[in-house]
Amino acid sequence: MIRTGSTLRPGGNLGYSLTCPTIQWLLLDVSVRNGVVTVRISRWRLGLTLGALLVAVGLAAPAVTTAAPTAAAQGGTVLRVALTKQVDSVNPFLSITQAGTELGRLMYEFLTTYDAKDQHPVPALAEKWETSQDKLTWTYTIRSGVRWSDGQPLTAKDVAFTFNLMLTNDVARTANGNFVANFDSVSAPDDRTVVIRTKTPQATMLALDVPIVPEHVWSKVTDIAGYTNDTTPVVGNGPFVLTEYRANESIRFKANKDYWRGAPHYDELDFVIYKNADAATQALIKGEVDLINRLGPGQYDSLKNAANVTLNPAKGRRFNELLFNPGAATSTGVPIGDGNPALRDVKVRQALAKAFNLKDIVSKVAGGYAEPGGGLIPPVFVSYHWQPDASQARSFDPAAANRELDAAGYPRGAGGIRQGPDGKPLTLRLLGHNGTAFDEQTAPYIKQWLSDVGVDVTVQLVSDSQVNEITSGGKYDLAFSGWGANPDPDYILSLHTCSQRPNADGKGGTTDSFLCDPQYDALYTQQLAEFDQAKRAELVKQAQQRFYDLAVGVVLDYDNSLEAYRKDRFADFQVQPDPGGVIMAQNGYWGYYSARPVAGAASSGGGNAGPVIGIAAGAVVVLAVLAFLFARRRRATSAERE
The missing domain is CATH 3.40.190.10 (Periplasmic binding protein-like II)
Structure with a gap:
């Protein structure tokens, strides 16, 4: 029996010439699209063909039934x-990649969300809120009548459960721990009221990007780290x-x-x-x-x-960066990974940053659909964006990079490759994402620019999951990274705080650069507590400047988000x-x-509506040819993709 809608991997048009006249006469169309084989068969021709076949083999005519229409067939x-891009997880407490968090937004609602027009906070699960005069107590009113997708009512207790899980479980803070780090307590005095008390005033209380999960599901989860959250249908509220x-x-x-x-x-x-x-x-x-x-x-x-x-x-809300491993360590300061010790010296990092031509990246890699990088907040967020002025900027200056590397104790040796104090050549590994156009196209430029200043570079392009694993363990020298910024700057800034480094088991935290700097942390803390918009923006810009000066990463560009649709x-x-x-x-x-x-x-x-045909022995002779062609194509495309 052959069923329309049979699943194959991978997709693509079949691309075979069906030369058998009988098969050509039967088929209206055969294609593979999105991994699904679509077979459109003329029913009346099929009936004639089957009748002829069955007469030929002396069999009674089989019954022909029609499958139940799919959603698409019904309109x-x-x-x-x-x-x-690979999805790291659909567990909302673990996912930190663009693809993963984008899916999470579809599944789970937040207390508030961002207005589509100007991105100011607007109601979501919370229909209104109020705060105490000292800004330490926030009371949210949860809208009535909201239900989980399994029909159970959503209440304030689900909200309190979500935040308290993050407060009591290190792993549950992996993705969005910065939002609750300053929380003192969370309670739900009734089904429509959530009360959050913070230790100090917190300016992000209307921008808590935390997916609210159902208590009746997640209270049964004993291992957050091992919970995949992919048993479908997944109970959500989005x-x-x-x-x-x-x-x-x-x-x-x-x-x-x-x-x-x-x-x-x-x-x-x-x-x-x-x-x-x-x-x-x-x-x-x-x-x-x-x-x-x-x-x-x-x-x-x-x-x-x-x-x-x-x-x-679209205006770019993302940035691409190149990370320097400044000496990866856990949240308690225990060194991890195998980064090149030369990069622990801020003078070396600053010198190398002068070897990069950001204008070339914009013109030659981004095709002009980008702006040169600077601070951590893209220019689309005008209030918080920082760009170094002429006196602060590290312009493309290979001569200066050479001088500063000499002064830092890394003279050129045999073949022009610099040597460290230990006499070993200065060789760095450059880690990137295989299949990502920016990484693949920018890597040769980075390699050449660093070679021009006497640094040998080995490029390693691997899968997204491998990049995450390697960088989380601090087992890199240079690494491509990139983030999409939120309208509120807190999350992006939090990625570089001491507290976001992993624990001793390598879990928790969302550090991007392994930066741990008291001055940066102080600026981060100050902006979090500042409710005056202008004053907060100034603190956010000072934090970006500190990141820039420490050169643990170089923001290469702010690329446009180029999209297209049918x-x-x-x-x-x-x-x-x-x-x-x-x-x-x-x-x-x-x-x-x-x-x-x-x-x-x-x-x-x-899906694809069409006949599901029960075929007796004689009919198999004809349709087996189709099965052979399908199988042949499957093997071919699998081999091509490998």
């Missing part, structure tokens, strides 16, 4: 989104419900019909996994996906004349901020939630 609509999760294979959501804001305008949201943006771009052109972001400049430019494609050159399938995507912002936002669900199918657009993605 349901699926938004298919290309995903080229606009979408996770219904299928196979790591690096397929991710599917259904619209939450009971979402408190109202159900999304389509039925299913599928994330289709691609190894790189080139493959995803081709899929968009072919109509195999509807929305894509993180395009490289070449891919983006290639879509300018593509039929039915709309481009969105205008023949979907329209009315809300961007954030508006105008000029992104559709696929790490710090909001507005783009996905607002999407509206184009009137009259063909349904797609949820």
Whole structure:
């Protein structure tokens, strides 16, 4: 028996010429899209063919039945989104990557969220709030009538449970621990009231980016670190419900019909996994996906004349950086990893930073769709962005880099490679993400620029998960990294505080650079307690300058978030901020939630309606040929991808 909608890995059109006249006569269409084989068969021709076959072999005609229609066949609509980055986890307490946190936003609501237009805090689960005069006690009123996707009511007790879990469990603080580090207590005196008391005033109390989870599910979890949270359907309270999760294979959501804001305008949201943006771009052109972001400049430019494609050159809210390992250590100061000891010297790091030509990265790597880097907060967030002035900036100056490396005790030796005080060549490992265009294209420039100042570099491009594992263990010298900033600057700044380094077991914390500097920590603490917007912005800028001066990382550029979508399938995507912002936002669900199918657009993605045919012995002779072709293609594409 052959069933329409049989699953194969990977996807792509079959690409075979079916020369058998009988098969050609039977088939209307055969394709593989998103890992699903779609077989469209002419029913009346099939009936004639089967009849002839059965007569030939002396068999009675078999029954022909039609499978139950899928959501797509019934008129349901699926938004298919290309995903080229690995998801680290769908456990909201562990996920720190862009892809993982983006999925979390779809599954779980926060107390407040960011307005899509200007990104100021607006109500979400909390419909209103008030604070005491001393700013130490915050009382939130949870909106009534909200339910979890399994039908159970959501109450203030779920909110208190979530925050108290983070307060009492080190691992539960992995992703968003900075938001609760200053909490003194959290309570729910009744089903609609949450009271949070802080140790000192905390300016982020309306920007607590913490997914609220159901107590009746998570109270049974005994091992947060080992809990994958992928037993579907996952109980959530967001606009979408996770219904299928196979790591690096397929991710599917259904619209939450009971979402408190109202159900999304389509039925299913599928994330289709691609190894790189080139493959995803081709899929968009072919109509195999509807929305894509993180395009490289070449891919983006290639879509300018593509039929039915709309481009969105969104303002960059991300930055790309190059990290120097300054001497990785745990939160208690115990050294870990195997970073090159030369990088513990701030003078060496500052000298190396002068070897990088950021303007070349913008023009040659980003194709002009970026701005040169500076501080940790991208320029789209005008109030908090810091850029060094002429007296502070480390401009591209190889001559100065050479002089400073000489002065730091690293003279050139044989072959022009510098040597350290121990007489060993100064050789550094450069770690990056395989399949990420920025890392792959920038790595040769970094290698050449450092070679020009006498430093040997070995490039290591590995998977996203390997990069996370290696950097978390401090087993690198140089590493590409990057983050998407929130409208509130606290989270990005917190990544460089002493408390965000891992514990002795290598768990907890979300340190980006292993920086531990008392002056930086003091500035971070001060900005967190400052409610005057202008004064807080000044402290945030001072913290960025301190990070810049210590040179534990170099912000290379702020890249535009280049996106594209099929205008023949979907329209009315809300961007954030508006105008000029992104559709696929790490710090909001507005783009996905607002999407509206184009009137009259063909349904797609949820499955393929068609006949499920019971075939007696004689019919197998014909349809086995199709099975052979399918199997042959599967082996071929698997080998190609390996």
